[in-house]
Amino acid sequence: MKLSNLLFNSLKESPKEAKIISHQLMLRSSMIRQHTSGIYTWLPLGFKVLKNIENIIRNNQDEIGCNEMLMSTIQSSELWKKSGRYADYGKEMLRITDRHDNDLLYGPTNEEVITDLFSDYVNSYKGLPKYLYHIQWKFRDEIRPRFGVMRGREFLMKDAYSFDLTEEAAFDTYKKFFRSYLKTFLDLGLQPIPVKAATGAIGGDLSHEFQILANTGESELAYDSKLVDSNLYEKSYEEITAMYSASDEMIDKSKSDVIIGRGIEVGHIFNFGTKYTKPLECFVLNKDGKRITPYMGSYGIGVSRLTAAIIEAFHDDKGIKWPINISPFRINIIIHSNSDFIADVESIYHQLITKYDNVCLDDRDLSIGRKIKDSELIGIPWTLIIGNNFKEKGQIELISRSNSDKIFLSKQEIENFEFEQYTP
RNA sequence: CGGGGAGUAGCUCAGUCUGGUAGAGUGUCUGCUUUGGGAGCAGAAAGUCGCAGGUUCGAAUCCUGUCUCCCCGACCA
Incomplete structure (x- = not known):
């Protein structure tokens, strides 16, 4: 969604x-x-x-x-x-x-x-x-x-x-x-x-x-x-x-x-x-x-x-931390509202929604900081940021809500990433 | 039901004592600049002041009644 x-x-x-x-x-x-x-x-x-x-x-x-x-x-x-x-x-x-x-x-x-x-x-x-x-x-x-x-x-x-x-x-x-x-x-x-x-x-x-x-x-x-x-x-x-x-x-x-x-x-x-x-x-x-x-x-x-x-x-203190099978969304993809690489974003989004049925894409016209705060408040287990790191190094940042771990992955790696196995 | 508190903009609240054109922050909308931790500037919209009566030249403000919500207690698969 x-x-x-x-x-x-x-x-x-x-x-x-x-x-x-x-x-x-x-x-x-x-x-x-x-x-x-x-x-x-x-x-x-x-x-x-x-x-x-x-x-x-x-x-x-x-x-x-x-x-x-x-x-x-x-x-x-x-x-x-x-x-x-x-x-x-x-x-x-x-x-x-x-x-x-x-x-x-x-x-x-x-x-x-x-x-x-x-x-x-x-x-x-x-x-x-x-x-x-x-x-x-x-x-x-x-x-x-x-x-x-x-x-x-x-x-x-x-x-x-x-x-x-x-x-x-x-x-x-x-x-x-x-x-x-x-x-x-x-x-x-x-x-x-x-x-x-x-x-x-x-x-x-x-x-x-x-x-x-x-x-x-x-x-x-x-x-x-x-x-x-x-x-x-x-x-x-x-x-x-x-x-x-x-x-x-x-x-x-x-x-x-x-x-x-x-x-x-x-x-x-x-x-x-x-x-x-x-x-x-x-x-x-x-x-x-x-x-x-x-x-x-x-x-x-x-x-x-x-x-x-x-x-x-x-x-x-930042918000809810849903267990993965209860969360309203499993993965939240955050992008710049005027993202230069919409095609990449769309392809990652579609890859993930075919694999998991409750993935969301934060396409709202808001700053990245605000979107991260919202993701933390709602308590989505995984947040994916496709932003500056992607532009500069082709890296997507994956943040775990449960322990704030950050993992950097390429587009290819995201598509093959087994979120299930990293369930906190 | 007993005791206490509160109803003013979506949200948080000021203004009420001492009556005189309705306020702030935040959010929302528009434009521009922005974008890695709730961005900046400029502009705008937004409230029958819970409701009904009363007093008064004039009521968010005073008086009476009423409704709703919250807190403490009693109660509770």
Whole structure:
């Protein structure tokens, strides 16, 4: 993409409402724009990032046999009245009345809808287990939205739901999702800390939060140092949960030898048995033709919150430092606005876009210095400068955003350069 | 919901106390000169001063009401 086509204005100063670094950088780099309290428009750059994160999550869900689908944002209140949560959810739920005076709501989560759906489509034990998920916008009318998309009212969430025949099978499923979540966050370049958690409005007796360490995080954490050092995906569920970790009110104050820190909750998984299947009268027939109530779990990842969490983890005083598979662009080519060698630039640009699908060319009518600053602010992993060095020595300068390394390459060398292998 | 703060140009803010034609920086536009770390010069456009009433010859400024946003707290998959 040519940057002259992009809806993008970098800001030198941070809008005053932004208090934390991720919010400031998202506003300064034209990723989002606040529409009203806790509700944001995702601008082209932010939307690209959001989709990249979404895809990494999607790939991991598909890998464990999860079915992607899409449930509506607006729900009927009927199922919620049946499950008993219509009253429980309180003011956090945005309630809507339609022209026929029916009670509707903007979905804050989907246990009721999915249980009802499952109930209609699966009637036999042969249909179990089933894993279903969607990536959809939710609305929770938070008392106090803050920190940009970190705690918005409208937010994008991946939520998965599992149905199993027995309690044991449901626990195996829970462990499967647990491990899948570790891999998902590692794929996103993050070190997740799984912590035992309270189950809140979702219910059940087994639950883990996945936290990303950050000083600006809203949860207090206490955890075993081994949880940070090790590659958790190589360990079993039992090995990991044997290590101490807890958040907020679950923290055992008498515990020593633990690290106290702060984290951002980016995922939460629940195993809650028949909490919804029972009141919603969901059942399947077993081999003997007897009615069995399926055991459920639900598994959430805050997709829009992750964009902010990743920035909290990857930034410096110049701007964002995107991991390569999340960055809106992989490579940014910077040229003089009245470049003498447009033909060379075009040929390099086309070579690269056939090899990598997200390369951009900064063809805007701005000084080189400004373009470098913007590239750093946006956080593009590789910046290619085709300028004076190219004119004088035929050299293209390649700058790594992660460590500021500079490599000089000829046009020929750029075309054969394996960016993948130099991923920081 | 309790406590605090703020709404003036796209962004950051001054002006409000003490009423008298709407300001700066930055960004934007035009032209020229430029181009290796947010370039220089010259010129220009840009705001019903959140909204509604009131006081006054005259209101961004004073009074009343109202809306919105932000911060602290309580709350939170």
